[in-house]
Amino acid sequence: MIEMKQVFKKYPGGSKALQGLNVSIAQGEFVYVVGPSGAGKSTFIKMLYAEERASAGKVLVNQVDVTKLSARKVPFLRRQLGVVFQDYKLLPKKSVYENVAYALEVIEKDQKFIKQRVTEVLKLVGLATKAKRFPHELSGGEQQRVAIARAIVNQPKIVIADEPTGNLDPTTTWEVMKVLEAINAQGTTVIMATHNREVVDGMRHRVVRIEKGRIVSDRAGGDYNGY
Ligand code: ADP
Numbered sequence: 001m002i003e004m005k006q007v008f009k010k011y012p013g014g015s016k017a018l019q020g021l022n023v024s025i026a027q028g029e030f031v032y033v034v035g036p037s038g039a040g041k042s043t044f045i046k047m048l049y050a051e052e053r054a055s056a057g058k059v060l061v062n063q064v065d066v067t068k069l070s071a072r073k074v075p076f077l078r079r080q081l082g083v084v085f086q087d088y089k090l091l092p093k094k095s096v097y098e099n100v101a102y103a104l105e106v107i108e109k110d111q112k113f114i115k116q117r118v119t120e121v122l123k124l125v126g127l128a129t130k131a132k133r134f135p136h137e138l139s140g141g142e143q144q145r146v147a148i149a150r151a152i153v154n155q156p157k158i159v160i161a162d163e164p165t166g167n168l169d170p171t172t173t174w175e176v177m178k179v180l181e182a183i184n185a186q187g188t189t190v191i192m193a194t195h196n197r198e199v200v201d202g203m204r205h206r207v208v209r210i211e212k213g214r215i216v217s218d219r220a221g222g223d224y225n226g227y
């Protein structure tokens with residue numbers, strides 16, 4: 001499903017963000033990517049949706065080497081993935097419903113399907129009653145759940161999240177984590193970069209720990225420190 005082979009990333013300017021990563025992630029796994037600030041977590045995540053390109057190595061996503069993908073094909077890759085960011089990236093002038101529906105409108109689904117699917121997904125993330133609200137009327141945790149709804153509305157097999165709880169307090173962090181866990185329980189692969197020790201230690205899954213651009217541990221049901 002996802003495979004990295006000897007992946008290196010050197011940014012213009014010289015920073016060696018990834019230095020020979022090898023990792024394989026199967027369909028349905030939940031994987032935390034942890035490590036100190038500057039370790040390469042974001043770069044790892046960005047490789048997967050071709051936001052950054054590897055300097056060397058292979059990054060296979062659903063059998064396709066995304067390091068070789070032409071710019072024209074990147075949108076097709078992204079439609080197979082759901083991506084969630086620390087700062088939500090919602091459209092401020094669209095309602096909750098419209099933010100989620102938009103992801104289906106751009107791929108030209110019909111309105112009847114859109115209405116049914118958006119309603120279903122808002123229910124899944126616990127926001128059925130807030131469909132008409134605007135992002136600024138919601139708490140951070142609610143905004144992130146809207147972002148997750150948007151990420152999964154097209155039923156991607158893989159959801160990628162970069163510090164999704166980075167701006168949230170402990171209560172709303174758990175609301176968001178419960179949603180990600182529910183999505184994973186339905187068979188979706190979840191890959192989440194985080195430095196939230198409480199989350200990683202409290203909700204056990206595979207932990208890939210990166211330090212200075214290298215994987216220093218990789219354990220099923222591991223803790224934040226890599227044990
Ligand atoms: P993390 O997400 O673990 O904090 P990053 O992947 O953001 O780590 O960064 C890894 C390294 O690459 C750091 O040294 C960072 O300064 C550098 N880096 C990240 N993005 C860029 C960029 N766009 N240009 C140059 N250097 C970058």
Ligand code: ADP
Pocket residue numbers: 136137138139140141142171172
């Ligand atoms: P949290 O502690 O989870 O961050 P908040 O205290 O921000 O939550 O919000 C609590 C509730 O009040 C949420 O359900 C949210 O939808 C609602 N709310 C917060 N800000 C506004 C606002 N500006 N307008 C309308 N409702 C709001």
